[in-house]
Amino acid sequence: MGEVLSFSGVSVIRGDKRILGPVNWDVNIGERWVVLGPNGAGKTTLFQLAATQMHPTSGTVDILGSRLGRVDIFELRPRIGLMGSTLLNFFPDEEKVIDVVLTAAYGMTARWNEKYELWDESRAVGLLTTLGVRELAQRSFFTLSDGEKKRVLIARALMSDPELLLLDEPASGLDLGGREDLLKRFENLALDANSPATLMITHHIEEIPAGSTHAMLLKAGEVVASGRIDDVLTSKFLTTAYDLPVQVTKIGNRFTGSAI
Numbered sequence: 001m002g003e004v005l006s007f008s009g010v011s012v013i014r015g016d017k018r019i020l021g022p023v024n025w026d027v028n029i030g031e032r033w034v035v036l037g038p039n040g041a042g043k044t045t046l047f048q049l050a051a052t053q054m055h056p057t058s059g060t061v062d063i064l065g066s067r068l069g070r071v072d073i074f075e076l077r078p079r080i081g082l083m084g085s086t087l088l089n090f091f092p093d094e095e096k097v098i099d100v101v102l103t104a105a106y107g108m109t110a111r112w113n114e115k116y117e118l119w120d121e122s123r124a125v126g127l128l129t130t131l132g133v134r135e136l137a138q139r140s141f142f143t144l145s146d147g148e149k150k151r152v153l154i155a156r157a158l159m160s161d162p163e164l165l166l167l168d169e170p171a172s173g174l175d176l177g178g179r180e181d182l183l184k185r186f187e188n189l190a191l192d193a194n195s196p197a198t199l200m201i202t203h204h205i206e207e208i209p210a211g212s213t214h215a216m217l218l219k220a221g222e223v224v225a226s227g228r229i230d231d232v233l234t235s236k237f238l239t240t241a242y243d244l245p246v247q248v249t250k251i252g253n254r255f256t257g258s259a260i
Contacts, residue, residue: 010059037218081162104159127155147178210253
């Protein structure tokens with residue numbers, strides 16, 4: 001399988017503190033990764049590197065065949081679908097839901113003078129339909145519930161038909177019904193052979209959708225375990241990562257964890 005993302009000896013240092021690394025990591029076409037770890041583990045830093053929002057202090061990051069630091073990131077970013085709460089700061093207050101999704105085709109966060117083809121509009125509506133929020137298309141984005149906003153942002157992340165999809169805690173803060181509905185939609189996405197390689201950051205193993213193939217556990221900036229999901233999400237490794245005796249249970253294709 002071809003590499004979508006490759007970290008080689010990657011470290012990030014701020015002042016005299018190493019906040020990540022060294023990390024060696026490859027993500028290939030067709031893989032669905034989840035990254036977990038306690039607060040301060042380095043998850044956000046890892047995400048920002050993959051999203052071209054940060055450069056490593058040392059080591060190399062290759063994204064979609066281009067090396068970070070040697071490529072125009074503004075040409076690379078349209079090939080990466082990004083969903084995270086930081087995007088909320090960039091949309092105009094009255095932006096319509098349909099435009100939040102549609103403007104991703106140009107890598108923008110608001111309508112201006114650009115023109116969209118019928119295909120663009122049809123794709124935006126289709127993605128909103130897939131995520132179960134088509135009826136909200138003409139609503140103001142900021143009038144939506146948190147769960148509805150997250151679905152719209154995921155539709156936006158998919159708008160440019162990305163080769164790499166990055167999701168930052170997509171299920172956090174949702175009630176049980178909203179979480180389970182969203183995770184079912186992720187499962188359906190994972191079954192689509194044409195869907196992009198995915199990296200999802202989460203704090204809770206209960207929020208990992210079925211269809212996830214690989215996992216990485218971080219602790220204090222270092223990799224505790226990385227590889228096939230069943231090999232990584234074990235009681236032993238989670239106990240190490242969280243400094244707490246943890247019992248991991250797998251029912252069907254979903255994981256749960258509890259302190260013991």
